[in-house]
Amino acid sequence: MKKEQQKKIIEALLFLSEEPVKTDKIAVVLSTSPEEAEAMVEELQDDLSSSGRGLQVFETAGGYRMGTLPELAPYLEKAFSEDISSNLSNAALEALAIIAYNQPVTRIEIESIRGVRSNHVIENLIKRKLIKISGRKDGPGRPILYGTTADFLRYFGLKDLEDLPQLELLDLDQDGVSTQQQTDNNPVDI
Amino acid sequence: MVQQAEYTIKLPTFEGPFDLLFHLIKKAEVDIWSISIADITEQYLAYLQSMKELNLDIASEFLVMAATLLRLKSKLLLPRSPRAENLEEEEELFEINSAEELFQRLEEYRAFKEIAGLLRQKEEEQKKVFLRSTGGQKVMVFSQQESVYTIWEGAHHLSDIMTRFDKIARAREYVPAFSAVEDFVVARKADYIQSLLQQSKRAMPMKTFVTESGLWELIIVFIALLEMSRQRKINLLQEKPFGPILVSLKS
Numbered sequence: 001m002k003k004e005q006q007k008k009i010i011e012a013l014l015f016l017s018e019e020p021v022k023t024d025k026i027a028v029v030l031s032t033s034p035e036e037a038e039a040m041v042e043e044l045q046d047d048l049s050s051s052g053r054g055l056q057v058f059e060t061a062g063g064y065r066m067g068t069l070p071e072l073a074p075y076l077e078k079a080f081s082e083d084i085s086s087n088l089s090n091a092a093l094e095a096l097a098i099i100a101y102n103q104p105v106t107r108i109e110i111e112s113i114r115g116v117r118s119n120h121v122i123e124n125l126i127k128r129k130l131i132k133i134s135g136r137k138d139g140p141g142r143p144i145l146y147g148t149t150a151d152f153l154r155y156f157g158l159k160d161l162e163d164l165p166q167l168e169l170l171d172l173d174q175d176g177v178s179t180q181q182q183t184d185n186n187p188v189d190i
Numbered sequence: 191m192v193q194q195a196e197y198t199i200k201l202p203t204f205e206g207p208f209d210l211l212f213h214l215i216k217k218a219e220v221d222i223w224s225i226s227i228a229d230i231t232e233q234y235l236a237y238l239q240s241m242k243e244l245n246l247d248i249a250s251e252f253l254v255m256a257a258t259l260l261r262l263k264s265k266l267l268l269p270r271s272p273r274a275e276n277l278e279e280e281e282e283l284f285e286i287n288s289a290e291e292l293f294q295r296l297e298e299y300r301a302f303k304e305i306a307g308l309l310r311q312k313e314e315e316q317k318k319v320f321l322r323s324t325g326g327q328k329v330m331v332f333s334q335q336e337s338v339y340t341i342w343e344g345a346h347h348l349s350d351i352m353t354r355f356d357k358i359a360r361a362r363e364y365v366p367a368f369s370a371v372e373d374f375v376v377a378r379k380a381d382y383i384q385s386l387l388q389q390s391k392r393a394m395p396m397k398t399f400v401t402e403s404g405l406w407e408l409i410i411v412f413i414a415l416l417e418m419s420r421q422r423k424i425n426l427l428q429e430k431p432f433g434p435i436l437v438s439l440k441s
Contacts, residue, residue: 058319070318080320087313091205093306101305112285113298116206116251138422156312157319165308167301 006030007044010037011066020063020154061153062160088128095121096130100152101167104134104145122146130155207255208299210237215296222296227266227289231259258286354396354435355412359405379414384423384439393427393438 010026027037041064045057057066068076088096095118098110111118125131134147148161158164204210214233215225238256241248266289286292383399399411415437418424427436 056319065321067319067321070315073318073320076320087310087317090306093309093313094205094302097302097305097309101302113295113302114206115208115255115295115299116249155316156309157316158312165305167305 001030001032003040003043006032006040007047010040010044014057014064014066017065020059020061020065022063026064058157059159060157061150088130089121091116091118091121092125095125096148096152099125099131099146100148100161100164103147104137105147106137106143106145108143110146206249207252208296209303210234210252211255211296212300212303222293222300225293227259227263227292231263234259258292262286262289262292355408358397358400359408375410376413376417379410380418383411383414383418383437387424387437387439393425393436395434396437397434399437 009030013026013029014021023034023038023041026041027034030037030040032040041057048055048057054069054072055066056069057064091114094114095110098113099105102109107118107122110122122131126133128151129149130152131146132149133144135145136142137145152158153160153163204213211230211234214230214237215222218225218229218233235256238248238252286295379399386398387394396411396415399415400407415424415426419426423440425438425440427438428434429436
């Protein structure tokens, strides 16, 4: 298949998709390798930006999406005024930051860093699907562990968790924050 | 007639005591590691005082921090007694026993607050990108497909165990016996289960532990297994829905 044809297909695919499209999926559609597919997406990205279009293809939550250019927002807002959700509160962002870097993490660990009770904040983040319950910690009371969701990545336009900014801690041992994985499900010898 | 002064004072709001302390440190234009406990305590208390004068609710966390600061301050004035330190018990939220610890916690908070600020920027940027598939609504239109809750497998086990016991009880048409379940009986059953598991050194199906017949026995086994599971002595494993539940010792 010709390059031009491949790029057209990717463009159409991303235009129609309501979810980020993974490279693997694009590769299947094009009957090509994931590496080839990724190279084609990158070419499409360049094409869009060099030909002065209002659209862009960007990487988020482990896949690609098509969206408008940020600088067009003031104009588009005139046509699409409905704003379905408000910005997150400062408290919510604090809690999210802590969860993102320490997941899986318990409520107590989050509260210990923030210095305030955080149950309402956590509830709201779950309602907004930015975090989820990712298990239970081995230990007294088996406290719930929280982690971030794919929607978290989408909301902030992050490719993956590695895409988060570097956490700059000065001379600090993280004794308050145990990120011990749950090792409860050892296979049982039968 | 008493004249009431009508004016409004705007106090910045803080997410918590660390946030307030951090603000005070920034105002003093010093870095976290070089603040004086005495100064910061004074400023912190002054802020709480002004909140009180304005009849604002002061969250308990702020008061706990005030007490923590005062204790740190008094510690600095008193000669050290190593014995007394071990005796102190702390509110869980603030296990802060030295100025260094306080600084470290503040530093940790500062780092995450910074990240929160960066996330805010990303949020703003992302809101400017419109997506076709959502009819002009913005990026935070979330997928309907992803489920939020992953069910804790422990809860799953519990209901399975209960269903299975109910089934066994029904199948054998047990006559309900109404004796009180005594602790030592359960403990004895637990010991028995443990010794069986230790001998076999492998997972055993739950029904192995029911030696006599009778609802009474079944209840005891049930409670014993729950108790052992709670004490994290055993693993409960079910390989497929409605399959046999296997019990094994936790290594």
